[in-house]
Amino acid sequence: MRRFVPVLAAVALAAIQLACSADLTPVAPPTAPTASRGGVAAASAQLGPRRIEILDACDPTSFNAAIGAGTCARPGGMSFDQFIAQLTKHGSVGAWTFAPANNVTGREGQVLLAINRGGEVHTFTEVEEFGGGIVPLLNTLSGNTIVAPECLALAPDDFIPPGGSDSDDEVESGTEKYQCCIHPWMRVTVTGRGS
Numbered sequence: 001m002r003r004f005v006p007v008l009a010a011v012a013l014a015a016i017q018l019a020c021s022a023d024l025t026p027v028a029p030p031t032a033p034t035a036s037r038g039g040v041a042a043a044s045a046q047l048g049p050r051r052i053e054i055l056d057a058c059d060p061t062s063f064n065a066a067i068g069a070g071t072c073a074r075p076g077g078m079s080f081d082q083f084i085a086q087l088t089k090h091g092s093v094g095a096w097t098f099a100p101a102n103n104v105t106g107r108e109g110q111v112l113l114a115i116n117r118g119g120e121v122h123t124f125t126e127v128e129e130f131g132g133g134i135v136p137l138l139n140t141l142s143g144n145t146i147v148a149p150e151c152l153a154l155a156p157d158d159f160i161p162p163g164g165s166d167s168d169d170e171v172e173s174g175t176e177k178y179q180c181c182i183h184p185w186m187r188v189t190v191t192g193r194g195s
Contacts, residue, residue: 049113050106050171052188054160054180056118057095058083063120073162074119087141092185098124098178101188106171108192113167114178116160123158123181124166125150133181144184151181 058072062079078086078095086093096118106112114124123133131148132139139145158181160166169178171192180186 047107047110049111049167050104050190052104052112052114052124052178053099054114054116054118054122054124054186055095055097055099056120056122056183058119060119072119076119084141087138091141091143093183096180096183096186098180098186098188103189103191105191105193108171108173108194110171110192111167112169112171112178112190113165114160115165116162119162121159121161121182122186123151123154124160124169124178125154125158125181126169127151127177127179130177130179130187131184133179133184135182138182139184142183142185148179148181148184151179151184154181 057076057078058074059076059079060072060074062081063072063083064070066080076095078093083093098114112124116122125148127148127150129148130144131146131151132142132144133147133151134154139147158166169176171190173192173194176190176192178188178190
């Protein structure tokens, strides 16, 4: 397991440096869109944003030692070695998740508000199909060997720092898929429904 740490450290550090090169000031939650009488937009405005929380449980001492200073910015309970062991055994780490997880419904036009409550940088990226992310070792250990193309086209403002949020997406009719492009087992399917 130790032989993977230098590889993971280098890749994670590159991702963090890319994220840190952007203005990552936390974004205030958006105001609900205004709408004319009735319809989907009016119903969505009454509901407010559909919140998705981004969670992890990184231990800053061990994560920062293994990957680099600033990797984990809040107290958590899982050491880096425990994280790698659980990922190796299960292909995912349960504490690294979106909440609600798996399937979410929302009204068409409703703003999706992804809020990072964890200690690491994450993404909330819409993908055509779920796949791997930008950290090859995490892809391998999670069994996501085919990288989602959208993860290869990330901009600096796609990275959500601890305490930050992303409200660039709205619920659309049908089904949409979102994942973290750093921790590719973090996934959610959003289904839009009319008023």
